Amino acid sequence: MSPRFARLRPLLIWLAALAGCVLVIVHTRFVADLSAFMPRTPDARQQMLIEQLRDGIIARLVMVGIEGGDAASRAALSRGLAAQLRADPAFLGVQNGEAQIEALDRAWYFDNRYLLSPAVTPGHFSSQGLHEAIGRSIENLSGNAGILLRKVLPRDPTGESLALIEQFAGSSQPHEVEGVWASRDGSRALLLVQTRADGSDTDAQAALLDTIRSRFAALPGQSADSRLVMSGTAVFSVASRERIQGDIHRLAAISTLLVVLLLLSVYRSLRLLLTGLLPVLSGIVAGIATVSLVFGNIHGLTLAFGSTLIGEAVDYAIYFFIQRAAGIDARSFWRTMWLGVASSLAGFTVLLCSGFPGLAQLGVYSMAGLVAAALTGRHVLPALTPETLRLADLSGLATRLDRLIDAARRLRPALIALVIAAAAWVAWHGDALWNRKLNALSTVTQAEQALDASMRGDLGAPDMRYIAALTAPDSEQALQAAEAVGKVLQQEVRAGRLGSFTSPAAILPSLRTQQTRQAALPDEATLRARLAEALADQPLRPERLEGFIADVARARQQPALKRSDLTGSASALAVDSLLVQRAHDVLVLMPLRAPAGQEELDTRALEAGLAAAGLKNVAVLDILDESTRLFSGYLNEARLLVGGGMLVIFLLLVVALRSLPRALRAVAPLACAVVLVTAGLLASGTSLTILHLIGLLLVVAIGRNYTLFFDAGSHTGTARQREQVQVSIVVANLTAVGSFGALAFSKVPVLAYLGCTVGPGALLAFIAAAILSRKHDADTH
Numbered sequence: 001m002s003p004r005f006a007r008l009r010p011l012l013i014w015l016a017a018l019a020g021c022v023l024v025i026v027h028t029r030f031v032a033d034l035s036a037f038m039p040r041t042p043d044a045r046q047q048m049l050i051e052q053l054r055d056g057i058i059a060r061l062v063m064v065g066i067e068g069g070d071a072a073s074r075a076a077l078s079r080g081l082a083a084q085l086r087a088d089p090a091f092l093g094v095q096n097g098e099a100q101i102e103a104l105d106r107a108w109y110f111d112n113r114y115l116l117s118p119a120v121t122p123g124h125f126s127s128q129g130l131h132e133a134i135g136r137s138i139e140n141l142s143g144n145a146g147i148l149l150r151k152v153l154p155r156d157p158t159g160e161s162l163a164l165i166e167q168f169a170g171s172s173q174p175h176e177v178e179g180v181w182a183s184r185d186g187s188r189a190l191l192l193v194q195t196r197a198d199g200s201d202t203d204a205q206a207a208l209l210d211t212i213r214s215r216f217a218a219l220p221g222q223s224a225d226s227r228l229v230m231s232g233t234a235v236f237s238v239a240s241r242e243r244i245q246g247d248i249h250r251l252a253a254i255s256t257l258l259v260v261l262l263l264l265s266v267y268r269s270l271r272l273l274l275t276g277l278l279p280v281l282s283g284i285v286a287g288i289a290t291v292s293l294v295f296g297n298i299h300g301l302t303l304a305f306g307s308t309l310i311g312e313a314v315d316y317a318i319y320f321f322i323q324r325a326a327g328i329d330a331r332s333f334w335r336t337m338w339l340g341v342a343s344s345l346a347g348f349t350v351l352l353c354s355g356f357p358g359l360a361q362l363g364v365y366s367m368a369g370l371v372a373a374a375l376t377g378r379h380v381l382p383a384l385t386p387e388t389l390r391l392a393d394l395s396g397l398a399t400r401l402d403r404l405i406d407a408a409r410r411l412r413p414a415l416i417a418l419v420i421a422a423a424a425w426v427a428w429h430g431d432a433l434w435n436r437k438l439n440a441l442s443t444v445t446q447a448e449q450a451l452d453a454s455m456r457g458d459l460g461a462p463d464m465r466y467i468a469a470l471t472a473p474d475s476e477q478a479l480q481a482a483e484a485v486g487k488v489l490q491q492e493v494r495a496g497r498l499g500s501f502t503s504p505a506a507i508l509p510s511l512r513t514q515q516t517r518q519a520a521l522p523d524e525a526t527l528r529a530r531l532a533e534a535l536a537d538q539p540l541r542p543e544r545l546e547g548f549i550a551d552v553a554r555a556r557q558q559p560a561l562k563r564s565d566l567t568g569s570a571s572a573l574a575v576d577s578l579l580v581q582r583a584h585d586v587l588v589l590m591p592l593r594a595p596a597g598q599e600e601l602d603t604r605a606l607e608a609g610l611a612a613a614g615l616k617n618v619a620v621l622d623i624l625d626e627s628t629r630l631f632s633g634y635l636n637e638a639r640l641l642v643g644g645g646m647l648v649i650f651l652l653l654v655v656a657l658r659s660l661p662r663a664l665r666a667v668a669p670l671a672c673a674v675v676l677v678t679a680g681l682l683a684s685g686t687s688l689t690i691l692h693l694i695g696l697l698l699v700v701a702i703g704r705n706y707t708l709f710f711d712a713g714s715h716t717g718t719a720r721q722r723e724q725v726q727v728s729i730v731v732a733n734l735t736a737v738g739s740f741g742a743l744a745f746s747k748v749p750v751l752a753y754l755g756c757t758v759g760p761g762a763l764l765a766f767i768a769a770a771i772l773s774r775k776h777d778a779d780t781h
Contacts, residue, residue: 010379017372018282021289028292030241031202031299059233060092060198061577063455064191064212065183068225074189075178076221082191084215090208093194093573097174097181104569110152113160114555116509120517124158125527130534133158138540155547157540174459183458188229190458194573195234202241205234231452236444240748244300247746255739259314262738266731267321268390275384276317279373282380283313286372287365294364295357302361313369314739315705315732316377321389322728334378336708339656341374344701346652347645354641362694398723401730405770415771419672422679433678435687436632466592466601468501468610470618471585475563478579478586479510481615485590488613492606499593504578507571514560521556524549592620635690642693646670646700653704666707669768670700676768677761691750695757702736702758703765705729710773733766 066074066081078096085094114120123129137159141150152161174181174190181190193212197204209230216228263273291298319337344366351363426433468485472478482505492498505513522530527549528542535542563579566572580587594601607620654663674696681688706729740762743755 008383010383014282014376014380018285021285024289024292025285028288029201029203029297030245030303031237031297059237060195061573062193062195062209062212062230062232062234063452063459064193065229065231065455066189066191066216067187067227067229069223071178071182071186073221073223073226074182075180077216077219077226078180078189078191080219080221081212081216084219085191085193085212088211088215090196090211091193092196092576094191095181095193095573096189096191097176098179105571108566108569108571109164110156110161112555112558112561113156113164114521114552115514115517115558115561116507117160117163117517119158119160119163120520122520125520125522125530127530127533130158130530131538134534134538134540137162138538153540154544155551157545157548181459183454188458190455192459192573194576202237206238206241209235209238229451229455231448231455236448236452239448240444241300244303244748244751247748247751248303251742251746251751255742258738258742259735262731262734263314263318266318272321272385272389275381276314276321278380278384279316279376280313282376283369283373287369290368291361291365295361298365299358299361302358302365313373313377314735315702316373317381318732318735319705319709319728320377320381321385322731324385324389337374337377339653340705340708341370342656343649343652343704344370346648347697347701350641350645350648354637359638359641359690398727401726402723405726405773408767408771409773411771415672415768419675422675425679426675426682429682433682433688434635435689436635437628465623466594466603467621467623468590468592468606468618469621470588470615471582472588473585475579475581475586476511478588479505479508480512481618482579482588482590483510483513484613485588485610485615485618488610488615489590489592489606492609496595498601498606499595499598501593502574502578502591504575504588504590507575508561508563508566508579511560518556521552523556524553527552635693638690638693642697645697649700649704665772666704669707669765669772670703672768672772673699673703673761673765676764677757680760681757686756689750689753691753692757695754695761698740698754698758699761699765702762703769706733706766706769707773710769729766729769733762736762 064081066077068074069077079098082094082096082098085091109116119133121129124133134157137153137157140159140162141153175184175186176182177186177189181192182188183190195205195208197208212230213228260273263276264270267273267276288298288303291302316337348363348366348370351359351366354360354363468489470478470481470485472481482503486501486503486505489498489501489503493500509517521527531542531545531549563572563575566575578589578591580589592601592606601620601622603620603622603625607618610616610618610620650663650667653666654660657663657666677699678688678696681692686692709725709729737759740755741759743751744759746752746755
């Protein structure tokens with residue numbers, strides 16, 4: 001093999017690997033929903049929660065608002081937009097309260113009232129039952145529903161329409177202005193859109209949201225201040241992804257500029273600068289590609305680690321260039337470097353054991369990125385670096401720095417006292433230092449939350465905090481189970497322990513129930529005879545009820561109602577949101593509401609009541625409590641894994657350094673940094689989240705290089721070489737603090753968590769390493 005080819009071979013391999021990674025990245029799907037931070041093997045209750053967050057109907061509903069202009073123009077725009085979206089097969093349903101759509105629902109309930117009404121029983125259609133029902137209807141003519149009853153009385157003397165209305169009591173309906181749905185104050189027209197794409201398909205949801213915007217923008221009749229607003233889970237996911245990516249690009253540009261300016265002042269060479277950034281580039285693309293291959297997608301929070309890699313991967317070039325210029329033996333340098341890489345890999349390996357895909361993604365990304373960056377630094381940098389390096393003359397700075405570090409060692413007692421006080425402060429907080437709420441990872445802004453709450457309230461959407469959930473093999477058994485649960489819940493409503501509930505069986509009864517109700521309807525001759533008896537002392541003549549007799553006869557023969565019969569109506573959205581077809585079964589969701597004046601439900605008592613009635617497979621979920629419990633378990637696991645990672649790093653250092661005292665000296669500054677930055681976060685009023693934990697692990701991974709090179713520098717042969725080692729540590733620390741510190745100014749909380757942990761942590765790790773470093777051996781110049 002020729003020397004020239006031997007020199008080019010690492011470059012060719014690197015370029016080929018880089019091209020392969022880029023090819024994978026082009027086809028990578030980026031996501032931002034919190035389902036990535038749910039358990040990989042959830043229990044039944046957690047599975048229900050995860051599916052609703054990821055692929056449930058809730059994740060596919062978009063609330064659309066039209067603001068500006070007057071009520072008439074908003075209504076016209078609402079109708080125009082609805083018509084455009086209904087013609088697009090990418091949307092399964094579009095509701096805005098238009099008369100023709102509302103007419104479909106009214107016709108559905110009225111035409112099928114005898115199969116839908118819970119009042120239809122054999123006794124209801126006996127002579128006595130008919131007499132009592134018709135009597136109530138006549139009495140109700142003078143009530144609030146009198147106008148409606150007077151209109152339908154000839155066809156519905158037994159009050160089935162009223163029974164259906166009462167069945168949905170407690171469910172609020174949107175306000176109407178100019179014939180379309182509107183907000184309560186009338187300032188915003190409202191639409192509810194159901195997308196065909198799964199909620200977890202962020203790319204598809206983003207495209208659909210763009211479609212809604214473009215269709216609205218193309219509508220005629222807009223005023224100067226007409227505008228479109230949207231909310232919902234899909235909107236949050238798309239906005240979160242764009243916000244994370246936007247902040248990553250902006251902050252990466254800022255941190256890269258800081259690093260570039262710093263390194264240019266040291267390298268004095270554009271070639272060295274660009275060469276030195278190659279490990280960073282390699283680490284980022286390798287990390288993204290590996291996660292994509294392993295998981296099929298990459299979460300926005302994992303992508304954020306692309307920015308954080310700048311802080312560690314760029315260190316490899318800094319140490320290499322500065323120490324090579326000082327004439328330090330390359331073999332000694334790479335022994336120290338590989339020990340640092342190995343300890344980082346050991347620390348992040350434990351994250352692969354996580355039952356949460358999001359945490360495992362962070363582990364895979366970090367490991368792949370560090371390996372790629374280290375290999376690039378080891379094999380590509382030497383091939384591209386000139387034999388003779390002419391860096392800036394840092395000798396004066398190096399000498400002053402050496403003296404400063406010598407003086408800093410006198411601060412050891414003060415540092416130890418400060419760390420002890422900080423540890424006591426952290427211990428005093430106990431378990432209260434952790435934020436156990438799932439929304440701690442949310443990137444949704446307060447303005448977005450306020451808009452969502454306003455639109456949900458205007459649309460009368462259920463709170464969805466409390467849900468009775470169960471599964472069944474098929475839709476028929478699911479509806480039968482929902483009916484059985486509904487009977488128990490209705491008793492709870494009458495007892496005042498439950499405000500109301502919503503059931504899919506109220507809209508689409510089971511086949512068994514429909515057949516039972518059909519069987520309760522008498523034939524025409526029997527009905528006429530019973531009506532004659534029932535109307536004997538009523539002010540209603542039998543001949544006025546011919547429409548009623550014809551409707552009952554038709555109901556006895558009509559085919560059973562199916563989901564397909566609802567297509568195009570608002571009821572279709574309701575059924576689809578409550579009766580969820582899954583791969584192997586059907587999930588039934590029944591939203592529950594607390595009694596008036598009561599904010600919380602006793603879910604355990606409700607679940608016990610259902611179990612006592614023989615319905616033991618029904619879970620009564622408090623979504624807020626379930627998500628908090630789930631996230632708490634996630635946090636506990638993360639604490640164990642991060643703690644285990646730090647322990648693995650220490651054990652590896654003990655083995656590699658072959659000395660327990662040297663290993664303790666190597667980790668002591670890291671322990672100081674972790675304790676001090678944790679205390680600082682608590683002092684600022686910040687509760688720790690999983691991202692803070694990952695940040696602390698990164699502090700250990702980055703700070704470990706400082707301690708190893710300080711230790712190696714104490715054995716370096718000459719004062720100049722030792723001083724250059726210390727200069728390389730300072731430059732590396734400044735790049736880490738600058739790149740990570742930029743994240744602290746992110747508008748995305750989770751990125752800010754990383755920045756405010758790793759930036760100060762890296763600085764504290766350097767200061768502690770300098771203070772606790774050993775005094776160097778006798779110098780030889």
